[in-house]
Amino acid sequence: MSSSASVIVADTVRGHHHLKIDGYSVTKFALPRESALRSRPFSVGGHRWVIEYYPNGNLFSWSWMDHISLHLALDDVVAGKVTAQVQFGFKAGEEEEEEHALFLELKPGEVEAARGGVWRCPQFVSKETLEASTHLKDDSFTIRCDISVFNAFSAEEGPPPSPAPRSIPVPPSDLCQQLGDLLAAKKGADVVFEVGGETFSAHRWLLAAWSPVFSAELFGSMRESGPGVVRVADMDAQVFKALLRFVYTDSWPPETAEGEEFAMAQHLLVAADKYSLKRLKLICEDKLCKNIAAGTAASILTLAEVHHCHELKGACFHFLSSPKNLTAAMAGDDFENLRSSFPSLVKELIAKCSADA
The missing domain is CATH 2.60.210.10 (Apoptosis, Tumor Necrosis Factor Receptor Associated Protein 2; Chain A)
Structure with missing residues (x-):
């Protein structure tokens, strides 16, 4: 041509x-x-x-x-x-x-x-x-x-038009998939975590890159119960498994059933706060924010207060500023626990509702 x-x-x-x-x-x-x-x-x-x-x-x-x-x-x-x-x-x-x-x-x-x-x-x-x-x-x-x-x-006469540049298809990055396979294969793992009676093999360098807490524990004065073994207390094994998978793949655990996502978000928020995994913590906050209802608002507000989730706390206040929602939430046991454990938070909520009325 x-x-x-x-x-x-x-x-x-x-x-x-x-x-x-x-x-x-x-x-x-x-x-x-x-x-x-x-x-x-x-x-x-x-x-x-x-x-x-x-x-x-x-x-x-x-x-x-x-x-x-x-x-x-x-x-x-x-x-x-x-x-x-x-x-x-x-x-x-x-x-x-x-x-x-x-x-x-x-x-x-x-x-x-x-x-x-x-x-x-x-x-x-x-x-x-x-x-x-x-x-x-x-x-x-x-x-x-x-x-x-x-x-x-x-x-x-001008120069002939340049032919259109050809392109070479480049597949999307599969780094997360490769790291997930590395976690599953345990190849090169140099630390073992013992959580709730189960053990999980991992790589110190990857955990330290994600979390300053992991970095301090794994490369600092970590207390080991055996060579390369770290015992994690006060955490469910499935929650720690989900946390490890997020660190390796930057994704929410796919095996979480739809009905279990709310509970997993609560537990993972606590774990993310413990290990200073800010992105995971925000993902959990977002999922909890979408689940605020009369029966869950008090428990979510408690979590937000304990773990310094300011946006999530504001979302709970917004929901409870409705007299109808507040009345329904106060009828539950979680609200009574909130009142007894965090009386100043309840006063702040009431003051907020009065100001918005």
């Missing part, structure tokens, strides 16, 4: 001319209205041009007496049409770069020999504005006129 390309090129010649007005106040008071001073002729694009400076304006401006007017005129005899774009502004100061020369509003336009060869800028700048500006210095200022002359358009 063949391919080709072409480019439309505008033959454009650009140039600029500086016209310095030395003795501005003299030109303003000495020249009659509608009278102009002409620059010396200059050449841009193979044509000769002059700038006409009207210090007291001309009739093409409705407020011509208050403004300085400028004309760009062809000072040439031409047979055909000359098309150009024109911009008037002020010359850049010594501390400014030349490409930033035009400071006031640009005055763009087109000049064609067929229309008399004159482009008018009747309101280049008001005299009041000029006299208050930094462009007028020592009773002089410099105008810059930029001209772009268009000669012709031509079509040229």
Whole structure:
């Protein structure tokens, strides 16, 4: 399959001319209205041009007496049409770069020999504005006129279009799967945890990378009941198994039944707080937040208070701010346990409900 390309090129010649007005106040008071001073002729694009400076304006401006007017005129005899774009502004100061020369509003336009060869800028700048500006210095200022002359358009052969880059399919990362397989295979494991009568083999480096608590225990003054054996008290074996799986795979235990997810989230939140696994703790908070109800609000609020879960605590307060929900929750045993164990928390809840009422 063949391919080709072409480019439309505008033959454009650009140039600029500086016209310095030395003795501005003299030109303003000495020249009659509608009278102009002409620059010396200059050449841009193979044509000769002059700038006409009207210090007291001309009739093409409705407020011509208050403004300085400028004309760009062809000072040439031409047979055909000359098309150009024109911009008037002020010359850049010594501390400014030349490409930033035009400071006031640009005055763009087109000049064609067929229309008399004159482009008018009747309101280049008001005299009041000029006299208050930094462009007028020592009773002089410099105008810059930029001209772009268009000669012709031509079509040229361009580079052939580049072929579309090919792509190579890249499968998604399976690092979590590989680490999960490493946990299951126990290959290279260098520590054993004893939890609830069951043992779990693991890798110190991986646990230490996830948890500063594991790092301190496994590489610090850990108390071992045997070579490479760590006993974990006050934790169910299935909960520790789920915690280990999260550390290796960064995922919620898939074997958790739907009806057991609420209980697992409660136990894993405690375990995550113990080992400073912040991401796992937030996942548990989110799952508990979605399970706030009249029968669970008190127990979830207790967990949130004990384990410093501020967002989860706020969600419980929000739910219990409804008088209907609060009445239903107070009828349960969990709320009575909350009242006896955390009386200050119940006072905070009541104050919150009263403020929202």
